[in-house]
Amino acid sequence: MTVEPVTDYASRLLAPNPGPMTLDGTNTWILRAPGAGSAVVVDPGPMLEEHLRAVLDAVAQYSVTSVLLTHGHFDHSEGAAWFASQANCPVRSVDPAFRIPTDHARGLAEGDVITSGDLRIEVLPTPGHTMDSVCFWLPQDGSLLTGDTVLGRGTSVVAHPDGALGPYLDSLESLRAFANSPAGVQRLLPGHGPVINDPNAVLTYYLNHRHERLNQVRTALAAGHTTAEAIVHHVYADVDPILWPAAERSVQAQLAYLNP
């Protein structure tokens, strides 16, 4: 496990938890302004001590000012409390359950700015994959950390009932508008998979893919397939069956969207 410098401000440590949903594993991001003595850790990852110790080693010469969570799924959050106790720093998250200390000040809301040395991190709420999903924008670096809202390969799931499709489509639209704004988004740093260097193309693909799936679900419903399981067999025939349980959650999210 080695630290991989990705940009001037962001380095990655890959957690050893590969799988059909986690791709190569969870990306733990270490953010630090060039030359600064302090750092921020985003998504410490699952409770795998060898990984968490590697992250601690990577930040040993800096003071960690906070741990941030893109969302509460365990492959991003499970190691946060252990890591924060070792690094002696707070944990900030949308979901109060993960905050350390548990006070309101450790939340993450629209417009929040987190600083660490000269590093500036802006919070962009992007509910949908889960309702507690956020992205982190590094204006100095042109990098947007997307958690599981946008992955480095393939597409993400709307994790019904934690997530919801309507908010997810809105989040993708606002991310695409942001990527095409003068803000200067150069790349997406996802929670799993490789860095995305063409944000607009990938966000457009995500939106088209979602609308295509919705149309397929509408067609399946019209053909009399009414249960999520039947629709998965019909609509996701092209997808590895190992992903069908996740696809079923996505179909449930789509059914909830079509029949609120």
Ligand SMILES: [Zn+2]
């Ligand atoms: Zn997730």
